Amino acid sequence: MLRRIFGIETEYGLSTGRRGLSPEELARELFRPVVEEYSSSNVFLPNASRLYLDVGAHPEVATAECDSISQLIAHERAGDEIVDNLARRAETALDTPLYLFKNNLDSVGNSYGCHENYLISRGTVLKTLGRQLLAFMVTRQIICGAGNIDGGFRFSQRAEQVWEGVSSATTRSRPIINTRDEPHADSSRYRRLHVIVGDSVMAEPTLALKIGSALLMLEMLEEGYPLPDWELADPIAAIRAVNKSATAPLELSDGTTLSALDIQSAFCEAAENWLAQRPEDDSLTAVVDLWRRTLEALVSGDYSGIDREVDWAIKYSLLNRYRERLDCGWEHPKLAQINLAYHDIRPGRGLARVLEAKGLIRRWSTEAEVRAAVEEPPQSTRARLRGDFLRRARQLGAPVTVDWLRLKVNRPEPQFIELGDPFAPCDERVEGLIAYMEEHYEHAEQ
Ligand SMILES: Nc1ncnc2c1ncn2[C@@H]1O[C@H](COP(=O)(O)OP(=O)(O)OP(=O)(O)O)[C@@H](O)[C@H]1O
Numbered sequence: 001m002l003r004r005i006f007g008i009e010t011e012y013g014l015s016t017g018r019r020g021l022s023p024e025e026l027a028r029e030l031f032r033p034v035v036e037e038y039s040s041s042n043v044f045l046p047n048a049s050r051l052y053l054d055v056g057a058h059p060e061v062a063t064a065e066c067d068s069i070s071q072l073i074a075h076e077r078a079g080d081e082i083v084d085n086l087a088r089r090a091e092t093a094l095d096t097p098l099y100l101f102k103n104n105l106d107s108v109g110n111s112y113g114c115h116e117n118y119l120i121s122r123g124t125v126l127k128t129l130g131r132q133l134l135a136f137m138v139t140r141q142i143i144c145g146a147g148n149i150d151g152g153f154r155f156s157q158r159a160e161q162v163w164e165g166v167s168s169a170t171t172r173s174r175p176i177i178n179t180r181d182e183p184h185a186d187s188s189r190y191r192r193l194h195v196i197v198g199d200s201v202m203a204e205p206t207l208a209l210k211i212g213s214a215l216l217m218l219e220m221l222e223e224g225y226p227l228p229d230w231e232l233a234d235p236i237a238a239i240r241a242v243n244k245s246a247t248a249p250l251e252l253s254d255g256t257t258l259s260a261l262d263i264q265s266a267f268c269e270a271a272e273n274w275l276a277q278r279p280e281d282d283s284l285t286a287v288v289d290l291w292r293r294t295l296e297a298l299v300s301g302d303y304s305g306i307d308r309e310v311d312w313a314i315k316y317s318l319l320n321r322y323r324e325r326l327d328c329g330w331e332h333p334k335l336a337q338i339n340l341a342y343h344d345i346r347p348g349r350g351l352a353r354v355l356e357a358k359g360l361i362r363r364w365s366t367e368a369e370v371r372a373a374v375e376e377p378p379q380s381t382r383a384r385l386r387g388d389f390l391r392r393a394r395q396l397g398a399p400v401t402v403d404w405l406r407l408k409v410n411r412p413e414p415q416f417i418e419l420g421d422p423f424a425p426c427d428e429r430v431e432g433l434i435a436y437m438e439e440h441y442e443h444a445e446q
Pocket residue numbers: 005006007008009050062063064065066117118119120182183184185190191192193194404422
């Protein structure tokens with residue numbers, strides 16, 4: 001499958017400077033306009049994304065279905081803007097600053113996630129694919145980790161928070177790859193691969209690398225391109241070891257050892273060769289270029305070639321400058337503060353956003369693309385149908401219910417359709433549903 005559907009779910013950490021306000025109270029204030037408009041804190045927006053309040057008072061945005069890296073980046077950034085707009089209103093109402101962090105850990109050690117979803121064909125055996133992908137997923141933190149301080153500098157925020165390799169459980173055992181069968185599409189043709197292990201990232205090139213390298217791995221596996229079949233003896237021990245060192249020896253099931261750097265170098269080289277034979281794609285070329293440069297930086301120890309693109313390297317450079325200035329160890333509270341402030345999503349306040357505005361972190365999207373993605377669904381996938389349907393329903397004040405798969409007009413008679421093909425941006429049946437709404441609710445518009 002060369003064209004693929006994918007989406008990303010981001011949970012945000014929420015806090016305030018004012019004492020005495022519980023996370024639940026903050027979240028309730030944050031979602032007040034959403035609940036007022038939709039009578040629910042679990043909604044689909046006109047840009048076809050899902051906005052909801054998950055357990056633990058973490059707002060979550062799940063982007064609409066995308067089919068290109070640029071589209072996904074614009075929609076992921078649009079998610080930040082949507083929750084930031086809610087936060088700006090809530091902080092006026094509460095008369096206290098509100099902070100939304102796109103990271104994976106709060107100050108008391110609770111972890112929250114950033115999940116990736118990739119469409120795969122039903123013919124692919126998910127368990128086999130998961131097993132083949134595991135060595136890649138365990139070691140990819142050295143290319144696209146967000147960086148962290150935990151007894152020293154670490155590549156990833158999430159590596160310490162997973163407990164199983166491939167499994168169908170989500171919360172109980174927190175696996176790296178989740179095999180729960182919920183395709184949100186025609187289940188006879190498609191499956192959805194749910195990756196739970198990634199860090200939330202701030203720099204757009206890091207997001208491109210994270211998504212693009214996974215897309216390339218999936219392509220190569222599905223197309224039968226020869227790849228090393230490495231099975232880690234203990235994926236969880238390995239993910240913890242990689243977090244501390246790209247060169248730590250990782251034991252394989254056959255008794256040999258390889259480092260994360262060895263494993264990623266082999267996958268990157270395979271991706272370079274694969275790129276030369278698949279149809280040209282500028283985004284994937286840029287992804288593989290950054291992948292290669294990141295591995296080279298790890299070998300040389302000189303991060304200057306990637307420290308405007310790769311989160312962990314940007315953060316490492318920033319923290320290291322402070323460490324030298326303060327002449328302190330990694331445990332210094334000022335460094336912890338920077339480690340957190342990097343993930344504050346507020347433009348002009350969050351460190352990553354400030355660096356980006358100064359040109360010290362490269363962008364992949366443009367402001368105009370993000371602005372458009374706040375309002376408009378991706379135009380090349382099923383998301384467009386959901387977005388158009390929701391926008392018209394809102395204009396007409398028609399009672400509707402939607403999820404990833406279904407569009408429904410609730411009254412006067414329930415009318416619904418299923419969009420089993422997530423690739424399809426056009427469907428006559430949606431026009432039929434819109435006509436039905438117009439017939440019954442047009443008068444309410446005036
Ligand atoms: N057929 C599909 N293939 C791949 N990704 C999809 C498909 N349909 C939807 N998605 C993406 O999957 C994500 C689903 O997000 P959502 O938060 O609803 O996840 P979930 O796993 O269904 O549920 P929850 O987070 O509540 O456990 C979205 O980003 C969406 O764009």
